[in-house]
Amino acid sequence: MPSIRHFLLCGLFALGACDSKVTSTLDPVLQAKADTITQCFPEHLAKLNALLEFADLWRLSGGTNPPDPTGLTWSEQPDGTIDVTITLTGFTITSTISFYSPTGLLQNLTLPATSLSAAIDAAATELRNLFGAANPFMVGEWTMSGAGVTGSGALTGIIGGSANQNELEELRTTGATPAGGPPAVADGTIELTGTHTCEMTFNTPRLVTDGSPTQEYPIGVITVRLEKTAATVTTVNAAFTMDGTATGVLTVDTVPGRFEINLETRSIFHRR
């Protein structure tokens, strides 16, 4: 005849073995995507920032566009285009800037030789005088090179605002060739090679960097495709949203939540 204690022990065995279990699961696909973001995006963001700082020279707000940075050399070509080289730590950006009428005709403008900043300011003012309220634009076809860094693309800046109060209305990633107006939106590409290869393809139809003279960070959405090649290839598609603050938000397809990224430190923090 079983004792009460035996009965209780049987109950406890049920606690230990019946429907009790522990489960540990790991999603390798999600893990690979998260690794791609955390291992690739910060370095790409550094390069993207450099590109945006280069485009910052196009800021025109109030005629107070930023001065030329250290490491920049430039020269005007006979056809009115400007060749620019910026040497940064570890890599170089080279670009050709061209100025266009609203309908996409190349303009050969009279530019001062004092600085690229002054030349772009003068070009914007002259374009406004020539074309009035219609939006002339400038295209900067760029390449990036250095140890473990390659990249190429083009940026188009739409010039707006009132005369002598020019502003860069918006910045786009585009092709290099106008077609009756600004070039169509197109991808830029940056590839980083190290312990693994990370390629970022990106585009934006509208990025505002010159909304006010004091604007410090861009406003807009950049569509990003990251591909990390190590033992296997992992691809993520994402949207990087910047709202004019130091924190950008990266939302990645099939990855829950969002990655908050400090544009200064490039630290990444995931939130649901």
Add this chain to the structure above:
Amino acid sequence: MHISHLLLLLAAGAGLCSCTQLEVTAQLGYAQLALDGDVGYSTPAANGEATDLAIRQDIQSAFGLGEDQGTPYGRLQLDTGVLVWSVSGFMFEEEGRGTLAANFGENLTAGTEVYTDFALNNAKAALAFEIGLGPVSISPGIAANFIDLSMAAEDSIGIVREEVELAAPIPLGFLRAELDLGIVALVAEAGYMSVDVEDVEASMLDLEALLAVRPLDWLDLFVGYRSIAIEAEGLIDEDEVDLDLTLSGFVIGGGVRF
């Protein structure tokens, strides 16, 4: 005491009940419960031996649990005059966010921000033999407490998920005491079990106290307190689980008697 003696005692009580009045009380209410305690969970070492490193972590700071949660509460009692049968139950759920102070499971490491889902479904069935002493009655008996506990923690992205599930009917030694003053009654129930077997040491203490007001013969209003404390330490699926949890809070509601 052997189980045969207890069954004989209950059978005798069942015989007595046939000549007494039957009373049924059905109650529904609202329980405001909060979780407290610690949980540890670790996987074996590479050689398969238990690491004994299931470091208990505070469920509030590590898992973000412990806020008051509202849950429906139900209780049904059949009083035959000698034997009192009762069934009560509730379902408790809570979600939280915390930061692990130690490793949890196989893949969640200390410092990870985790999102936690906790659920505890409980049904308690009790059978007590009522011994009347004027307005006071003491009712020793047995209870079966069915516990269905699950706790899952995952990182914010959802890459890693660690889950502990405990589901079992747990028999308890049980004592029920009631002070019945007519319009007001005070009911207290306590159940306890502590055992130590091969892989698991566990104990459970279930306390419930109700103050019932009966303004009408058929109407029953109550307010009370419920506490379930579970301690368990041992191996489940060869992983070490160590938990010390208390779920407690107030219950309030009403019901009918006939």
